[in-house]
Amino acid sequence: MTGDIRMGKDLKGTELGREIHQRKDRRYEVRIYRNGVSKSFYVKTASEARTLHKKYSKKQKDVGLCGIDEIYSMLRIEWAGHIQEDSLKNYDYHYRILSQYLTNMPLNEVTPAKVQSVINKLQQEYLWSTCRQIVNMLRKIFHRAWENGSVSYNPIQEIKIYSEHKQLFEKNYLEQDEIKIFEQVCQGRRYCDLFLLLLYSGITIKEG
Known part of the structure; x- marks a missing residue:
């Protein structure tokens, strides 16, 4: 059976095309492969078999253009x-x-x-x-x-998703509520003025 489908011939030995062959009961079988699984369709004439195979082949190709x-x-x-x-x-x-x-x-x-x-x-x-x-x-x-067969490779294989406890990026600034807390903690400390200068100017400790 597998050999007949691969050769694609009718009972007289005439080639019909890939995945098409004529059974002993004279019906034509069209084998369609989708998602790695084969499915057979049965029609009465070779013309119907070719039309059916062409239809599914085109549909399979069109999937590659879809979103x-x-x-x-x-x-x-x-x-x-x-x-x-x-x-x-x-x-x-x-x-x-x-x-x-x-x-x-x-x-x-x-x-x-x-x-x-x-x-x-x-x-x-x-x-x-x-x-x-x-x-x-x-x-x-x-x-x-x-x-x-819509894509030749899977672009998701290389995707990284950060763990629940790991930040996506390193934050190098303070939020407004954090600034207020920082100012309160600085009050009365020896280097308070220097800390506030660094905070609002953006200069480094060496520049300060």
Whole structure:
């Protein structure tokens, strides 16, 4: 059976094309591969078989031009009925956050640098747990895109998400409430004037 499908011939030995062959019952079988899984379709004529194969081949190629929205929609359809409604709503919530940054962007334009930039911004605005779930969802999206052949590599593999207790960047300034506390602590101390000069001028201790 596998040999017949690979050669793509009818019962008379005429070549039909890849993934198409004629069975002993004279029907034509079209084998379609999607997401690493094969599925067979059966039609009555060779013409119908070629048309069907061409249709699915074109659809598979078109996926590479679609955006993240389309891949997420595919996944959501698959998830519906297989996971709890609350879990589905949770995915939708996190995708709405993500879509503010990557909505409608073609898959072939999404680079590791672009994704990392988005994650960095998210970590400045949302809780670590929220960012982690968004990254996990992105991994699912691009894993499916990679399975479909929509992307040649997975840009999420190199993404880094900082731990819950590690700051995204090193803060080298004081907030307004911190400045007030600093001023109160300085009052009456020997180098209070010097500390305040450094605070408001921005010069270094050596320059002071």
